[in-house]
Amino acid sequence: MSGPYPEEELPANYTGPKGVINDWRQFKLDSVDQSAPQSKRELLRQMSSTREDDKDRSNRKMSVQEYELIKEEDERCLKHYRKQCMQEMHERLSFGPKFDAVYELESGEAFLEVIEKEHRLTLVIVHIYQHGVKGCEQLNSCLDCLASEYSSIKFCRIDAVATGAAERFSSEVLPALLVYKAGELLGNFLAVTKHFSDEFFATDVEAFLNDYGLIPVKEHAACADADDEGGDVE
Numbered sequence: 001m002s003g004p005y006p007e008e009e010l011p012a013n014y015t016g017p018k019g020v021i022n023d024w025r026q027f028k029l030d031s032v033d034q035s036a037p038q039s040k041r042e043l044l045r046q047m048s049s050t051r052e053d054d055k056d057r058s059n060r061k062m063s064v065q066e067y068e069l070i071k072e073e074d075e076r077c078l079k080h081y082r083k084q085c086m087q088e089m090h091e092r093l094s095f096g097p098k099f100d101a102v103y104e105l106e107s108g109e110a111f112l113e114v115i116e117k118e119h120r121l122t123l124v125i126v127h128i129y130q131h132g133v134k135g136c137e138q139l140n141s142c143l144d145c146l147a148s149e150y151s152s153i154k155f156c157r158i159d160a161v162a163t164g165a166a167e168r169f170s171s172e173v174l175p176a177l178l179v180y181k182a183g184e185l186l187g188n189f190l191a192v193t194k195h196f197s198d199e200f201f202a203t204d205v206e207a208f209l210n211d212y213g214l215i216p217v218k219e220h221a222a223c224a225d226a227d228d229e230g231g232d233v234e
Contacts, residue, residue: 135193
């Protein structure tokens with residue numbers, strides 16, 4: 001039986017433990033602040049190196065100053081490295097198309113098409129409104145704001161008359177929010193503004209959809225600055 005295979009050089013995108021270590025070393029080396037003193041840059045370069053032929057350097061004890069320097073640099077680089085890795089992972093997991101506005105649907109056929117033909121991973125939220133009905137215009141403004149915050153969700157609106165089924169969407173049940181994914185109806189909220197106060201904002205609509213698990217929870221509320229400005233008016 002032949003001896004063990006020689007260890008091959010790991011590719012840059014190797015994801016095993018050795019690959020992670022190598023990626024970290026290279027990232028740390030690349031991120032050294034070029035404005036730092038030459039002695040500091042050289043020390044960091046040596047500590048990030050994988051060479052093993054310098055026995056004196058690898059065997060000698062590290063001074064307190066060197067330890068503090070490396071510790072400080074490690075913490076800074078690790079924070080940056082972790083942030084970069086999280087961003088890359090988020091981009092890999094962010095499947096499906098992106099949107100940045102509310103889409104106006106002009107007909108019942110367009111309504112059916114967006115429900116049936118949209119990407120299976122895309123959540124579709126449709127606002128059915130009617131001009132002159134209380135709350136419809138305000139809800140439209142809220143959805144404009146949410147559309148800019150939730151780019152993976154397709155927000156749409158359609159006039160009740162344009163649906164071709166105006167008799168089913170009388171003013172008593174408007175405004176209405178219908179939520180679909182992969183052609184399946186997930187939420188059917190008629191007269192949705194009954195869940196809000198007379199004066200409501202995008203954050204209220206966001207919290208309502210969050211309560212039903214229809215949109216992801218975000219660290220910061222959508223359009224919070226705009227709402228806060230409105231609340232400061234005396």
